[in-house]
Amino acid sequence: MADQTADLDWRDGRIPISRRFDDPYFSLDDGLAETAHVFLDGNDLPARFGGGFRIAELGFGTGLNFLMAWRAFDSAGQPDTLTFTTFEAYPMTPADMATALAAFPVLAERAEALVAAIRADDGPYGFGKVRLDIRRGDARLTLPDWEGVADAWFLDGFSPAKNPELWGPDLMAEVARHTAPAGTAATYTAAGHVRRSLEAAGFAVTRTPGYGRKRHMTRARMPT
Numbered sequence: 001m002a003d004q005t006a007d008l009d010w011r012d013g014r015i016p017i018s019r020r021f022d023d024p025y026f027s028l029d030d031g032l033a034e035t036a037h038v039f040l041d042g043n044d045l046p047a048r049f050g051g052g053f054r055i056a057e058l059g060f061g062t063g064l065n066f067l068m069a070w071r072a073f074d075s076a077g078q079p080d081t082l083t084f085t086t087f088e089a090y091p092m093t094p095a096d097m098a099t100a101l102a103a104f105p106v107l108a109e110r111a112e113a114l115v116a117a118i119r120a121d122d123g124p125y126g127f128g129k130v131r132l133d134i135r136r137g138d139a140r141l142t143l144p145d146w147e148g149v150a151d152a153w154f155l156d157g158f159s160p161a162k163n164p165e166l167w168g169p170d171l172m173a174e175v176a177r178h179t180a181p182a183g184t185a186a187t188y189t190a191a192g193h194v195r196r197s198l199e200a201a202g203f204a205v206t207r208t209p210g211y212g213r214k215r216h217m218t219r220a221r222m223p224t
Helices: 031-043 064-076 094-101 105-120 139-145 169-177 192-200
Strands: 008-011 015-018 053-058 082-088 125-127 130-136 150-155 179-187 204-209 216-221
Touching: 015 094, 031 064, 031 150, 031 179, 031 216, 053 064, 053 169, 064 082, 064 094, 064 105, 064 130, 082 139, 094 105, 105 125, 105 130, 130 139, 139 169, 169 179, 169 192, 192 204, 192 216
Parallel strands: 053 082, 053 150, 082 130, 150 179
Antiparallel strands: 008 015, 125 130, 179 216, 204 216
16 A cells, blocks of 8 residues: 555546545645644644654645644744654655645745655655654554654544544554654544544544534644
8 A cells, every 4th residue: 555646536636536535635725724723723733842842643635734843843933842743544746735735825935845855765754853754554453563753743634534544442542552642633634533532542533623514623632
């Protein structure tokens, strides 16, 4: 599976839609605002940056969440580092990623650097104080073998109704196992079975206002 790539349609020539999961990669309203609301605000970022902060993610997609985290980290002016580890079963080609990210001119410089790095090799990639590690393959296989832990998780797989494998209780248990004490997780979905799986894994879970058309989202925190 690690060598499979994303199979896409395009809406309005700029919004990628997964054919495999029949789901868009980012909000049809405003992808930047969605990422900021769900994943940055949902994990109390950038306020928590510092001390060699570590983010992990399920579903790299276009790389938008990474670019927004990188931008927020730079804006925070932290002297330390940010490590971003992401798990992706069906990576986009660099050309498709460039097309998708062209929708966000404010990220153009970082997007160009990201696409160029991915074209050059398989990583990990260094961007100044920011390090990106893309773990390609099924997260149900790659996450258990990961030796790291995260201070914050971006849970950004496709809709649980369309991609249930990325939201199952066993995988949520692995997310918890790879979360630091007092670490957090955030996701756009408020599906009951996802919240129950996170709770069963040891997170304290809250349902909070979602972005755009989504009434609710989920925030979770591990005990100290």
